[in-house]
Amino acid sequence: MIPAAASHHLVEEPAQAAPAIELKNVSFRYPGAETDSLRDVSLTVQRGEFVAIIGTNGSGKSTLCKCLNGLIPHYYVGDLTGCLHIAGLHAAEESVASLSRKVAYVFQDFENQLVRPTVYDEAIFAPLNFGYADYRSRGERALALLDLTRLKERWIWQLSGGQKHLTALAGTLSLDPDIIIVDEPVAQLDPYHARLIYDKLKELNERHGKTIIVIEHHTEFIADYCSKVVLMDQGTLRWMKPVQEALSAVEELTSLQILPPQVTRAAYAADPSRALYPITLEEGEAYFREVARSVSLPGQSATIRSDAEVSAKKEGLIEIRHVSYAYKTVAKERHPVIRSADLHLYEGDRVAIVGNNGAGKSTLLKLISGLKKPEGGLLTVCGRETARTSPEKLADFVAYIHQNPEEMFIEDTVRKDVEYFLKARHQLNDSSFIDEVISRLRLQDLQQRDGRLLSGGQQRRATLAIGLAMRPTVMLLDEPTASLDAASRRELGEMMKELQDRVKLTVIATHDMQLVAEWANRVIVLYEGAIAMDTNPETLFSEPALLRQAGLVAPQMTELSHRLALSPPALTVSRFLERMGIGPISHKEGRWTDGSHEANPAG
């Protein structure tokens, strides 16, 4: 019934020839701004295309999208020049209301887009506002399109991040728009849910003829789903190219801090003279099979090291014995999160706790920090039993960095936040220590600003500084790379390596398998609250079945290694090239090959 309705909709649209979006020489300046945010942008998007917009922060991506749904110039009144045709409408003469019926927009911080208490209310909100008598069936159709019907009665706060994103999408789909714009879908979601969103967008694109535009940093998703790529730079549109051609511009993209997919970078490093490179895993596999034929593949080298033996000699810092924890739900039920976990963590460990949403990663960190007390078993941190120690006391040894940086900013400047811990303990005798921490995390210019007003990457750096200034023995970080763009993620990876001489033990909970591959020397896989595996990254990525079960997506290089039967798999681009016997890598490329020389687990 649903596809029928959609195809009917397609037939009804008469002028197939008219493009979905046509911009001619569009410039825009926010009121009071010194410079134009968009400069002379001309862009044509045909109906049914799946376009990615890429560019660094501040390149004008979001401003461009706000021109498409009418927020500019009808809500943000500024200087708009040029000619905009959107879904056959002359945008300057339309209102936000009429444009938003044609153009759906899912915000990057989609949680704040949800304004109603339940999923169903959210789906019918927009059609109800526009006074459509069939608002109920519109809402239900949108929910059915995204397989959300079974969640209809749920409260928004009961949903996972991925379900919230789908609900936000359903809320806009109920207006049956021609164009769907999604701002950075992957940034806030774990890899599994990100793929789910993209599969839905693909279905909407292919089966229902919607034009899709995504703002995206993750080029591996662009390669898998998009047909065209628009590159924005400092308010101008540099080019619009078919996806393979676009992502093969490795040098240009890397100079703008955009990382092409790992397979593309590997192929480029192997042969920088080609015009087109493989961009997906499948293409990469075919490409490197060809390469492998010409060079002799090295034998099954490198045995897997076990770090457990090395660790045994070191000082034990965290001891977890049969620890269990359950939280109470609103329905007065107990929901077990951690089931009888046993774990010993030692000095020098760089531990990554991985697992899908709800596996208990954050809870485990909160148990170690003393914010939550174990309900069974024994948990000692630096010789202190957490059940008998207040979080304030444990803070002398443990620093805990929240997933959401905004929840770490309790003062009005970054510097005051960094000083807070020592001040509270009357230990702030000389400010040179604080100065050193600030300069180490390159916050000198930002230290007098409010942490809430910084960009994502800067906020992460500020929270790391807050943690370091506590002079902790153990540092706990919850999802440190979530919602960061590629450049900030790299930067954070470097910062994490800096921590090693300051902190005896670092534990992170993360979905970011690239970070795991590059940084960790110990990986704990949580599955439904139990420790499914305690190992090192190489062993983890050698077990595709376990990865899938735990809802993890290995780095592309690892997948490629499996397909080419390299065992153990390479975790980074440069290791992969080494293993393939390709190289030496050009100096320029070396910058972008994930720094595997530092990332190799000690040994």
Add this chain to the structure above:
Amino acid sequence: MEAMKRTLLDKINVENVKLELMRTAFGRQSTLLGRLDPRILIIWYSIFAVMPWFIHEEAVLFGLLLPMILFTLSSKVSPLVLIIMAIGLLSELAYILIASFLFGGSMEGIWALLTLTLKILIISLASIAVFSSMDPEKLSDALLSLGMPAQFSFGVSYGYRTLPILIEEYHNLIHSYRLRGRAPEADSWLRWRSLLYMAKISVIAFYPLILNTAKRTRTTVEALEVRGFTYSLVNKEAKRLKLAYLRVSWRDYVFLAVSAIYMAALFWTAHAIFPL
């Protein structure tokens, strides 16, 4: 004794308060008052919240208290709310006794103040019963239907939506203060230092909460614009569609009739037994 004190104090933590709040707000229960039309309930409430102020006969007031207690029990009100009310009531009684003792007041003064307390109790119970059994969504629609501006009634239901976000964030901010602050060292008499410390951070944690909320609002406002909220403010059809489900049924008439008969009977009995 010490053990009991500890478990009681452990129970009153942010986690449990949070759960109780969530239960009060989102525990979908079908109650006697919840089945009524929200507009009728609001009108009923506004009569019964004002009326006690004009009644002087204690017998009538006690007669009013009885149904209010029944309504409160039938609304399955969270113990947290009742405890807070009980604390308020007990401290009020204590203050009345002390005040009348200090100022050499007679029993008559105490009696008058007790009557006042009784009135407050009736109104509090009525409020608790009505608002905990009414779905905030229905309350919002009822207000819209009774002619309140759409921005106001939307505010009620949006508050309902953001409550869990605010509670969660507030909880995490408290964590931030605790993880970087320093709790008082020695356990003083009745742990008053610890209580003061917790009281202090639970107040100052509101500042970052307010700032974070202000920052988030930008997306919400843009989203409301794109999703036609501003459009619906001027669109009569949208309002009609939204409120079409509100209907006054026989149940509502019966409820109003029974209330009126009960009041009349109460006054009649009171006058018959205690004539003026």
